[in-house]
Amino acid sequence: xxxxxxDKVALVRQLPGMDDASPxxxxxxxxxxxxxxxxxxxxxxxxxxxxxxxxLLARGEVAVSTRDVKxxxxxxxxxxxxxxxxxxxxxxxxxxTAAAQAVGPVTVLELPRSTVTKLLAEWDFSVxxxxxxxxxxxxxxxxxxxxxxxxxxxxDPDMPGELERLLLRILAPx
Amino acid sequence: xxxxxxxxxxxxSLLAGMSTEARDAIIARCTVREFRKNDLLIxxxxxxxxxxxxxxxxxxxxxxxxxxxxLVAVLEQGDIAxxxxxxxxxxxxxxxVVGTSSGxxxxxxxxAYEDLRSQAHPGAAALERAxxxxxxxxxxxxxxxxxxxxxxxxxxxxxxxxxxxxGVDES
Numbered sequence: 111x112x113x114x115x116x117d118k119v120a121l122v123r124q125l126p127g128m129d130d131a132s133p134x135x136x137x138x139x140x141x142x143x144x145x146x147x148x149x150x151x152x153x154x155x156x157x158x159x160x161x162x163x164x165x166l167l168a169r170g171e172v173a174v175s176t177r178d179v180k181x182x183x184x185x186x187x188x189x190x191x192x193x194x195x196x197x198x199x200x201x202x203x204x205x206x207t208a209a210a211q212a213v214g215p216v217t218v219l220e221l222p223r224s225t226v227t228k229l230l231a232e233w234d235f236s237v238x239x240x241x242x243x244x245x246x247x248x249x250x251x252x253x254x255x256x257x258x259x260x261x262x263x264x265x266d267p268d269m270p271g272e273l274e275r276l277l278l279r280i281l282a283p284x
Numbered sequence: 285x286x287x288x289x290x291x292x293x294x295x296x297s298l299l300a301g302m303s304t305e306a307r308d309a310i311i312a313r314c315t316v317r318e319f320r321k322n323d324l325l326i327x328x329x330x331x332x333x334x335x336x337x338x339x340x341x342x343x344x345x346x347x348x349x350x351x352x353x354x355l356v357a358v359l360e361q362g363d364i365a366x367x368x369x370x371x372x373x374x375x376x377x378x379x380x381v382v383g384t385s386s387g388x389x390x391x392x393x394x395x396a397y398e399d400l401r402s403q404a405h406p407g408a409a410a411l412e413r414a415x416x417x418x419x420x421x422x423x424x425x426x427x428x429x430x431x432x433x434x435x436x437x438x439x440x441x442x443x444x445x446x447x448x449x450x451g452v453d454e455s
Contacts, residue, residue: 126372126374127371127372129373176431198420198423198424198427199424201416201417201420201421204424207427207428207431230413230416231413235404235408235409236404238409239401239404239408239409239412242409242412242413242416243371243412245416245420246367246371246372246412246415246416246419247368247371247372247375249416249419249420249423250367250368250371250372250375250419251368251372251375252423253419253422253423253426254368254375254378256423256426256427256430257348257356257426258348258378260356260430261348261349261354261356265351265354
């Protein structure tokens with residue numbers, strides 16, 4: 111564990127959807143997260159790995175990247191403190207679609223899948239409801255951003271016809 | 285609510301897996317509205333009247349704009365819309381939902397969900413779980429489709445755009 115103090119309660123309270131959670135509920139939720147440190151270059155999760163936890167970035171930066179079938183790596187995002195990640199794959203028992211790697215020293219708050227499952231299904235309502243709402247809002251915001259960008263891309267007049275058709279199919283699967 | 289609409293609503297995948305207590309509480313707070321082709325069911329940017337929409341009959345399109353590329357989802361029986369603004373008080377309505385046939389929707393007002401929540405009612409928990417599962421599934425499907433696209437293409441420009449798509453707030 112790093113020497114620097116991590117304020118778990120403050121990190122959990124800033125999650126979207128937590129606005130009206132009671133202070134005791136935020137404290138109880140924060141207590142469920144384990145603090146885990148990673149060194150520069152260490153993987154927090156790898157692409158195609160089974161999703162066994164979600165994370166809240168507490169300190170440092172995390173690079174999210176994907177590798178295509180030819181082995182070409184693409185940086186998708188750089189995450190900063192406060193970012194929730196790894197939460198989409200955890201519900202569908204689907205493998206990770208991207209890898210997350212520490213850039214410099216990193217501390218994350220980790221919530222194992224077993225705790226997430228219990229929290230969503232049977233935990234006290236005052237704690238579980240804000241957490242469910244935080245996850246819904248996080249995913250909806252991500253989905254809105256993806257849809258908006260795909261729509262802008264498909265509307266680009268320089269877009270080759272075949273690619274435009276593929277993008278439109280992703281946007282509105284039939 | 286007609287017996288037919290009641291039965292359809294109870295059988296939708298959103299509600300079918302819930303306990304009887306949870307499902308009945310939600311159904312009791314829904315109203316049914318009929319619509320015709322081209323009716324605007326949700327207006328983009330609308331701040332008032334937050335509600336969750338559940339399609340009971342007919343079809344509808346979710347649109348960011350009037351162009352072909354503005355179409356972001358095709359709704360069919362049992363699909364939901366409006367969940368973003370329903371659960372996120374800071375989010376304006378991001379898209380229009382327009383009827384593409386005649387049909388019917390069930391509407392659950394935000395106040396009804398807040399009422400269930402204030403009682404820690406199983407209906408509120410069941411609704412949150414069901415919507416979470418839905419949006420998670422939709423995100424995974426979209427990620428998988430974009431991933432497949434990435435595997436098919438190697439244009440450098442597209443790779444940049446994909447990084448932009450999945451990029452998070454850099455602030």
